[in-house]
Amino acid sequence: MPQALDRLKETPSQTAGPYVHIGLVPSLAGVAGVYPADPGGAIVAPETPGERIRIEGRVFDGDGGLVRDALIESWQADANGIYNAPLDPRQGRCAPGFFGWGRCATDFASGAFAFETIKPGPVPGPRDSMMAPHICLWIVARGINLGLSTRLYFPEEEAANAVDPILRRIENPQRRRTLIAQALETEGDGRGYRFDIRLQGEGETVFFAT
Amino acid sequence: MSDTSAGDRAVSERVGSNLRPQADPLIPRDHAWHPPALAPAYKTSVLRSPQRPLVAHEATLSESTGPVFGPESLGPLDNDLLRNYALDGAPIGPRILVHGRLRDERGRGVPGALIEIWQANAGGRYRHRNDGYLAALDPNFGGCGRTLTDAEGRYVFRTVMPGPYPWPNNVNDWRPAHIHFSIFGSGFGQRLITQMYFEGDPHIPLCPILNAIPDAQAVEQLIAPLDMAATAPMDARAYRFDLVLRGRRSTYFETRPEGN
Numbered sequence A: 001m002p003q004a005l006d007r008l009k010e011t012p013s014q015t016a017g018p019y020v021h022i023g024l025v026p027s028l029a030g031v032a033g034v035y036p037a038d039p040g041g042a043i044v045a046p047e048t049p050g051e052r053i054r055i056e057g058r059v060f061d062g063d064g065g066l067v068r069d070a071l072i073e074s075w076q077a078d079a080n081g082i083y084n085a086p087l088d089p090r091q092g093r094c095a096p097g098f099f100g101w102g103r104c105a106t107d108f109a110s111g112a113f114a115f116e117t118i119k120p121g122p123v124p125g126p127r128d129s130m131m132a133p134h135i136c137l138w139i140v141a142r143g144i145n146l147g148l149s150t151r152l153y154f155p156e157e158e159a160a161n162a163v164d165p166i167l168r169r170i171e172n173p174q175r176r177r178t179l180i181a182q183a184l185e186t187e188g189d190g191r192g193y194r195f196d197i198r199l200q201g202e203g204e205t206v207f208f209a210t
Numbered sequence B: 001m002s003d004t005s006a007g008d009r010a011v012s013e014r015v016g017s018n019l020r021p022q023a024d025p026l027i028p029r030d031h032a033w034h035p036p037a038l039a040p041a042y043k044t045s046v047l048r049s050p051q052r053p054l055v056a057h058e059a060t061l062s063e064s065t066g067p068v069f070g071p072e073s074l075g076p077l078d079n080d081l082l083r084n085y086a087l088d089g090a091p092i093g094p095r096i097l098v099h100g101r102l103r104d105e106r107g108r109g110v111p112g113a114l115i116e117i118w119q120a121n122a123g124g125r126y127r128h129r130n131d132g133y134l135a136a137l138d139p140n141f142g143g144c145g146r147t148l149t150d151a152e153g154r155y156v157f158r159t160v161m162p163g164p165y166p167w168p169n170n171v172n173d174w175r176p177a178h179i180h181f182s183i184f185g186s187g188f189g190q191r192l193i194t195q196m197y198f199e200g201d202p203h204i205p206l207c208p209i210l211n212a213i214p215d216a217q218a219v220e221q222l223i224a225p226l227d228m229a230a231t232a233p234m235d236a237r238a239y240r241f242d243l244v245l246r247g248r249r250s251t252y253f254e255t256r257p258e259g260n
């Protein structure tokens, strides 16, 4: 589509660099006391209805090395597929205490990231489609020049995944599988999933452009 | 698509009678305006750049919507880096104001947007457990700040001029002085992180991170000019850094003669 001549150009991206924690999750950098808490730590409130889930994973580079300085943000709908956002006209019916946005970083030592949330519901997609339950993820780090967008889907949602309009854009089933989290054996309440992100090479995660 | 009816039914039953929400779709991103994933002169990008092409799809409700941060989530000193970490005095270094306007590609101000920044101190040292540069930490400087844009999309921070610093890339690479910016729009698909540079910095043409951006005009967009008009006399110089986020196609309004 041709661009209108009066259109401004988007500000170009630059890498988040190795010290992204100072600005976005200051306590991890060792900067205490500026903000009461690191932003993005609470995706849901205790009263939010929905199935409790825990997502954990690691980020790998093209050599299979751990990326220990990545920052990951998540955005998702509530258990009924409603976003807590003014641009979702159903926002008034969004679950109580549900925020939907989270932020975490990979651990400096283990390289692992984790976040706790509820399982989202299916979300209306383009035209008459329905999107399977999914969590949008955005990954930035030193060496990543433009934040990478991907989606996490759920392994137990085979029927919904099969008709998801975004997953269907990925022709190779092996590549599609990079977006399906792996169910973990868990003790106690809630389900656990593993979602590893491979930035490059074999098993490279599918990243999206919109 | 007839082969999908069972799955379609599975999801639509659970959604029940939800109306089908529509948000104005985001304008597709012009990737040529951004640095490519692989920029060999920036060595860390070599192993951290996807090799497969990005899978393109139209922005859906999941990209068109995004979190909203209310004023109650910010403190009164959050945008004042001269004071938000200070223990017993002002940080060392030239005092500056950094201000500008956040707009979308259609030129409209973006109100209520969360902007977060982080930077090195005047000596080029970050307050970060992984930064071991020789330059001293400043006990009165933390290096992070945040603010919400006003009704017209304007923002301002007060801080000190960050120093250039050496970094391991080639044997003698120095970053130009810069401030890191993280910006939220109204949709998660607008999410952006960038860096602001300072007019006249001789390190600018030497920087492999900045010069990974292919278009010279795009590079220029990241260089903030001195803004004497906004300077606080006898107090702080000002730099102006305007920001642009992806816009939205207003498919409905575009057909009307009065436009938007």
Ligand SMILES: [Fe+2]
Pocket (backbone or CB within 6 Å): A017, A019, B120, B175, B178, B180
């Ligand atoms: Fe930096």
